[in-house]
Amino acid sequence: MLRVEFATTECEMRQDEIRAELHRCICPDSMLETMRKDFNANSICLHGGDLTETPFVYERVRKEGWCVKLRLLKYNGKPVSLEQYVRDWRAFSDETMEVWLGTYKKRNMEVCVKELCSDVVSRAKLGLFPCLTPDMDCYNFKNGSLRWDGTDLVFTPDHWPSPSLYYFDCDYNRDDTILPYFDSIFDTQGIVGEQKEAILAHFGRLLSRQGTPPPPPPLTPSTELTRLPLWQGTSGAAS
Secondary structure, eight states: OHHHHHHHOOOHHHHHHHHHHHHTTOOTTOHHHHHHHHHHHTTEEEETTOOSSSOBEEEEEEETTEEEEEEEOEETTEEOBHHHHHHHHHTSOHHHHHHHHHHHTTSOHHHHHHHHHHHHHHHHHTTOSSEEOOOTTEEEETTEEEEEOSSSEEEEETOOOSOBSOEESSOOOTTSOSSTTHHHHHHHHTOOHHHHHHHHHHHHHTTSOOOOOOOOOOOOHHHHHHTSOTTOOSSSSOO
């Protein structure tokens, strides 16, 4: 992300390059278009399930040009809201401050920030602003994606069709377990063969619903008896 790199690099030449690239995103006649280009330049987006008036900003983690994961954008360990991002953009440089003042004149800053964020969210809902919704059934690896299609886990090598909340920085091998170091747990416990396969099968069942709960049994005189108040006996009224 360019803004993160700008804040962390000590190379003034690189800072000048980043500043120039971000300034190229400025559209003097449209603050919305400026924000759209700035989001793309910084590889960030909104979350499709968080399009409130004050959503949070997400990073797009890339692998060979594909977006493989979404994660919250954080400054100093704290998530960044859209309002905070707009405020930081405004104060990023003399040029951005000049554009902001030229756009909103002497209007109240709080009101202008809220209006711009509301416009951004409205445009995101129309698909006209960088916004993604991660696939909860997708697990991305270095060598491709593993996806639950409703019936089975399907692995597609060298292809990442949608971003996920999960990205594992290792290769997936169908003949091995999914996560690194996972086999060592079984080895340490001495679990092998059919016992290991049965445990892994139960892990797989956690990825899907296993039917619906059975209906309650019909009431019988015996079950009705157990529903009596605790103070009421079966042989007559309490004394």
